[in-house]
Amino acid sequence: MPAVSDSSRLWLDVPFAEKDDAKRLGARWDQKARSWYAPTGSDKDLARWMPLPELLPGEDREFGSGLFVDLVPSSCWFTNVRSCVSPRDWERLRFMIYRRAGYRCEACGGERDSAAGVYLEAHERWIFLAGNVQVLKRLICLCTLCHEVTHFGLARLRGRGAEALEHLVAVNDWNSHTARGHIDDAFQLWQTRSASDWTLDITMLTAVGISAAKPPTAEERRHAAAEILSSNDDLHLAAEPPPDPQVLPPAAWYEDPTGEHRWRWWDGNTWTTHVG
Known part of the structure; x- marks a missing residue:
């Protein structure tokens, strides 16, 4: 790192x-x-x-702390930060998030372990306010395992529900009954929030000069979500949009041009032997 x-x-x-x-x-x-x-x-x-500054305007780095299931309402699909900002600004955000976290997961404290397929990833914490406004309150650094728990619907869709449940239990020192109750509550909250259309507020980013593309309208999001759900019954159980086919490497790593490995380190002049 x-x-x-x-x-x-x-x-x-x-x-x-x-x-x-x-x-x-x-x-x-x-x-x-x-x-x-x-x-x-x-x-x-x-x-x-x-x-970018390590603390963004209006950001609360205590908000949404810990590990919990944080499902995206279907009416909010296709409105994440990454889809609204340029690739350059998304990279700047990722670099800053990982750097200020000391290159550790902010939920479990784990580090990147490429041999185990564990990387660091950026995740958004939103607050849903009266008036159907969805406000970005924090950007958090999560490891692959904690991010999988956070998007538990996708973990289930990918056949990794048991692994995600096990990680949730281990990190929070819960028993299986408590963890399953938390997951059930998260899905009920998802259903409630999915019944409303939400307006995206990412002032936290625009205040530092990051330009945001106009997100799809609520009608467009619902139409797209309905098409996806109707084409795959399993997604009804996932309560999440389908996985993004474009996978980003960890900060400062890049896709291996030889194709032999997933990621490779560029030292500024040549490709190195550091791979992941």
């Missing part, structure tokens, strides 16, 4: 696809820190890659 510690440098969050553009505009690569930085006097040209 990157260990950016030199506070005298202005570090940048540069997606791999934009490394050549950043280099052309003056960005330099620090081999030891494995990160791009802006030399003195070039910060204006490189502003698009400036790291």
